[in-house]
Amino acid sequence: MTNADNYEKTAMKVSIVSVIWNLLLSAGKLFAGIFANSGAMISDAVHSASDVFSTIIVMIGVKISGKDSDNDHPYGHERLECVAAIILATVLAATGIGIGYGAVVKIMAGDYNVEMPGILALVAAVVSILVKELMFWYTRYYAKQIDSSALMADAWHHRSDSLSSIGALIGIIGARLGFGIMEPLASVVICIFIEKAAYDIFMDAVNKMVDKSCDDETMEKIKACAMNIPGVENIDLLRTRVFGNKIYVDMEIAADGNKTLDETHAVAERVHDAIEQEFPKVKHIMVHVNPAKK
Structure with a gap:
């Protein structure tokens, strides 16, 4: 098997695992959000479902970048993976902005009064954090192994979902204790971490597209x-x-x-x-x- 074949096979394997886990998590969190009366958990379920779209972008980018050279592209198609990474960085940045904006609006409006969520929502948030952190490290490991910027971007998308679930967990605990402001405050901090990750991924992809020299x-x-x-x-x-x-x-x-x-x-x-x-x-x-x- 050539390096190119191994690269594509590894990236596809990791991406398929990501899609399966995101679909399972989305369904589980949606179920918990509905039956445990947690709007934060329902929003988190939608976030996990959106990650499936991001992983599909990775799969398309890796597939196209692995194509052999042709008359129109004598140097190959590797840069198309960088395009996928830039798209993912943009989606990641938009996700962070969405989380931060929603949190700031809640803080400014003083909208902290929510119904007390059930214990099922609390359990779902903890499971989501653990699973998404494992997926982050799993995807990050293979992204470094095959040096894939698109796969690394997807790894950070898992981390953003984990951080989002932490915000949901804090919000659920806060609501159960009577401190609804805890969720939006945590979301602002999470937003900053996500934007930093998006910036790093974006700049790494851009550097790989403008003929940056090796270290x-x-x-x-x-x-x-x-x-x-x-x-x-x-x-x-x-x-x-x-x-x-x-x-x-x-x-x-x-x-x-x-x-x-x-x-x-x-x-x-x-x-x-x-x-x-x-x-x-x-x-x-x-x-x-x-x-x-x-």
Whole structure:
């Protein structure tokens, strides 16, 4: 199985798990909200249902980004996954704004008087927090493993749902204790955390779309890998660009000018193969050979 096949298979597996759990949670929270007389839990159920839409965006983005190169897209389609991540970051930001706006309106209006919710709503909120936190760590683990910005965005969507459930839990406890203001105050804090996550995801996706170079540590490791090849006397130039979740490398090496073309070409080929083998994320590398300065 190729790296591309493994990437798509892993992303799809995680996404399907997300869809199943979100559907189950939505149904469970809706049931609890209706029968335990909790408007906060009904709203939380709708939030979980909306996450299914977000995960579908991830699946579409991963599927399209995994397509092979063609005449119109000779460098592949990896950046389309970044588009999916940007869409998810926007949805995440809108979710946070919605939570924050609703909370501020309640605080300004002094709308804290709600009917006491039943214990079932309390149990549903706790279960939701635990499940969504597990889904966050599960999705985050695989997002880091395959370096998927779209999957990482979906992981933070799970975290936003967990935070939303914390707000619902606080609201339910507050309502049962007679302190209805606790829910909107918690929601304002939750909004801030969600907006920070959305910003980080958005900027990461944008950086991957504008040919941002690799970090300094990766650059140094690539140089060291090339210098370990017999026949390489110096690295004259190294440029890298992050393309979706892949890396493109342009390198100029210095070799003995007295060698034949075949010999220096063989050195360049060894550099090319060594870097591709040591750095699986490198999709394409161009190695140019200069005569070493005397």
